Structure formats: C-alpha cells, structure tokens
Amino acid sequence: MIKTVATTPFTDQKPGTSGLRKKVRIFQQPHYAENFVQSVFDSLEGFEGQTLVVGGDGRYLNREVIQIVLKMAAANGFGRALVGQGGILSTPAASHLIRASGAFGGLILSASHNPGGPDEDFGIKYNVSNGGPAPEKVTDAIHARSLSIESYHILDAQDVDVDTLGASRLGDMTVEIVDPVAGYADLMEQLFDFSAMRAMIAGGFTLSFDSMSAVTGPYAVEIFEKRLGAPAGTVRNATPLPDFGHHHPDPNLVHAKTLYDQMMAADAPDFGAASDGDGDRNLIIGRHCYVTPSDSLAVLAANAHLAPGYAKGLKGIARSMPTSGAADRVAKKLGVPLFETPTGWKFFGNLLDAGMATICGEESAGTGSDHVREKDGVWAVLLWLNILAVRRQSVAQIMAEHWATYGRNYYARHDYEAISKDRADALMLALQDQLTTLPGSINSGGTIRSADDFAYTDPTDQSVSRNQGIRLLFEDGSRIVFRLSGTGTEGATLRVYIERYVDQTGKLGLETADALQPLVRAAQEIADIQGFTGMERPSVIT
DSSP, X not given: OEEEEXXXXXXXXXXXXXXXXXXXXXXXXXXXXXXXXXXXXXXXXXXXXXXXEEEEOOOTTHHHHHHHHHHHHHHHTOSXXXXXXXXXXXXXXXXXXXXXXXXXXXXXXXXXXXOOSTTSEEEEEEEOXXXXXXXXXXXXXXXXXXXXXXXXXXEOXXXXXXXXXXXXXXXXXXXXXXXXXXXXXXXXXXXXXXXXXXXXXXXXXXXXXXXXXXXXXXXXXXIIIIISOOOTTSEESOSOOTTGGGOOOOOSTTTTHHHHHHHHSTTOOSEEEEEOTTSOBEEEEETTEEEOHHHHHHHHHHHGGGSGGGTTOOSOEEEETTSOTHHHHHHHHHTOOEEEEOSSHHHHHHHHHTTSOSEEEETTTEEEETTSSSOOHHHHHHHHHHHHHHHOOOHHHHHHHHHHHHOEEEEEEEEEEEEOHHHHHHHHHHHHHHTTTSTXXXXXXXXXXXXXXXXXXXXXXXXXEOOOOEEEEETTSOEEEEEEESSOSSSEEEEEEEEEEEOTTSOOSOOHHHHHHHHHHHHHHHHOHHHHHOOSSOSEEO
C-alpha cells in the first residue's frame, strides 16, 4: 500500500557539488531523508517505469536509507531498481552501472572521503542518466522543491533483502540485487593490459593498496589479488565498515600515514596506493616517492597511450582550476585541448559527453576518464600499474623523466578546517576587495601580475559559473588560489593552493615545502589567514 505522509520543509537541504551531506543525526530526524528523496523525485520527469540504480559506500545509516529509497521509488512509479549487494556500490561502479543498464539515474548514498559513524557524516547524491552528478539546474530544482514540500510517498512494505543476489517485487517495482564488483572489474579488463600487469607482479613486483575500511575493499581484492595475482593481504583494510574502522577515509598524507610510512621504509614495496570512502579518489606513492595528484594527472595523460583503452590517443585533457598546470604542458606537447574548469566533476561530464576530453583530474586526488562520469580511484591505480608494466621503470624514475621533459610544478594545498562560516566569508570578501589593488604589488612571493575571481564559460552549453576561487598569478608563473570548500559538514574549510613552476633548467629536486615557503608567507601576508581564522597553521597539508 502506498502511503502519502504529510511533512514540512527543512531549510538546509541545498545540495552541494556532491549532493547533500550532513551529520548522521541530521539525517536521522523524522522525515529528513524522506523529504530530500521526494524532492529529488519531484524534480524529475519521465521516470515512470524506468530503472533507478541504488547503492552506497557502506557507511553508517547506508542500509536504513536504502530501504527508504527503495520504498519511495516504488511508491513514486519507478519500474525497476538495481541495488548493489549489501547496499554496496562504489561511486564509479554506480556510474558504470547507470550507463551500462540504461538507467534513468541513480541515488548514491555517500559522503565520499568524509568520516563515517553515528556521530559523523552521511550523504545522498543524485546522478543522471549519463552516470554523472546532477547538473546545477537539477540540484537547484531539488533545493527549490525541498523548501515547499508538503508530503512524500512511500510504500508500506517489509524491508528488501539486499544481501541475496536475485530479483524480487516491491509493490509494482522489480528490485534486482546485483554483484557490485563484477561488471566494474570486467570494464577495467577492457581498458588495461591485465596480462602485462600479471606478468610484472609474477616477476616480483610488489604493491600495497589501502582501502581504508571503505568501499573499494571488495573491488581491490577482486582486481589486484584475484585477477592480477597479487598475494593475499596486498589489499589492507579490505572490509567496508560503517565507521571506516574509526579512520578518516581520505587518501592523503595525513589520513593514510601508515601507507606513507610503509612506502618510505627501507624495505618498501615497489608501489603503494589508497582510495577513499566511496572509491572515487586515489593516492599514489612509489617507493620513497610521493606523487601529488596534480603530477599524477599529468603523468597519466602523458602515458595513457600505453594502455589498450587509450592507444588511439586523447581527445583532450581537463583539470579543475585549483589543480596545478602540470597537465597543461602535457596537453601542449600532445597537441590536444586543455580545459580549466571549476571544481566539481559535473563540469568534466559535459566535456566527456561532448567528446572534447578523455582524461580529467582534480588536485583533491580525483582522476578519471570517459569510461564513466565520475572520478575513479581504482582506475587511476590500474593505469599507473599498466604504465609501470610497459615502461619497466620505477615511479621515481618516471617522475624524474617527466620533470626533465616538462619542468616541475611544486604544489601543495593547505586546508584550514571547521572555520566559522562568518570568518571564512569575511576573509574571502576582504580578498575580493583587494583584487583591483594587488596587481603590481610585491610581497614575499614576488610580484603579482594579475588577480581575479575565477569564472568559467562551459564550451558545451555556454553556461557561466562565477565566484569559483580567487587567483593570484605572479610574474614568474607562480600561483596562489583561495577557495572555500563545499564538501564538509561543519563550518567552512578554507583551501589555499600554492604552486611554483620550475622549468627544465631550474632546480627540480627541491623539497616541496622549501620550494613553496616564500609563497606560503605571501598567502599569510595577503589574506591574513591567522587574523581571520585564529589558526596558526593548516589542519592538513597535502
């Protein structure tokens, strides 16, 4: 029986760049999750009888909200739901399943790299039929509907068994519980030379992959251990846990320090990698050689032709504005376009759909290609392994040759987390007030050539996105970018991106902190970060 339940709006359900993310206790409020799901459905047209993909990263509240989604999808007229077994679907696997099944769209239950548990974070994101995140016109409609919603529709029925593969009925809707890993792993075998990677591993190549007790565990075990033949135990923290084992599932040098320490040890494996809560981010570390996400994007783009799925070359490369310019030099050498977009994978999706780009990346450890419409952590690791298998060099050797060819972009991101929103907004407003006076000024970083608030005109539909981050460009090609992040659930996060380019004739072997120190001082001088935030140092440096 379909129930129509009266409700009142919540005023805090505006989706960000990656859906709606809040603390678990917020989602546990009566009607909260139901209101948002109904607002999604009310903002869509033409889904009657169509297929909806449902899954998540296994975090706390995942199973409960999946049952709500399924009963509401049935009550609202969907004809079929595809659900990852156990409620599990990595974000890239969900994107692939939407595309492969011809689904109308999908609801991904995740807060990505944010921590999980009863006192931590939860999220819901709607992806459209191309497998990518909903565009702004859809998220704006969802938000508008959430402010006026008066009721929601839900089936009064028993919970669905999401642990047993197979089909069942939920009202007039068919629910199919599907293997969350197999289809995705098969896609990876189509893109990469698994034979070459198997031979490399059989020949003694060693690797370590940290799934951070998050969603990629089953995917990594299937691909790295079962299909590529790496020894059992190569994948650590392989079981997805609702609280991610009390860890913060963000693959950076702070939260994946155990892996970093292993890779810097005397007996380090040849290659180390990690992925995040929902499987869309990656960390790459060679033996004694950390690779920044910006450099990783550039190396993958420069060498992608070594993998069968990219042997014909790239149509273009896209990077988010805060990401370093390392990929720009690769694009120039390859003779392909380089697109600089705002942060948010949906901007890449437009370029991928239009056939204008093949590989995309963000400095926040997200890299992907046109095989899906999300960033993809396991994909990035496999492309690195494919390159290593063909080139027969270490990660350190590949990086040294890359910098000798293209020069080096020294790069770091300083995150100031959980700042009060008023203070963060005041800092950004003060920077905006300086935009006209900063050009020509001299500070610890040198002379500023130009300053602006980044705006982007999408070449696929001419839509304009403004206020995407304040850029300070120096005479020597260095850069500082200030931006407020939209992925947290408490307060605001100020991200400061610091970049210094050194050409092939310069010092390519400096420590990153030493190379960037003058620009770090300049950022403090210009933005008065400590004065506005009260913080003497960043929460995280990556």
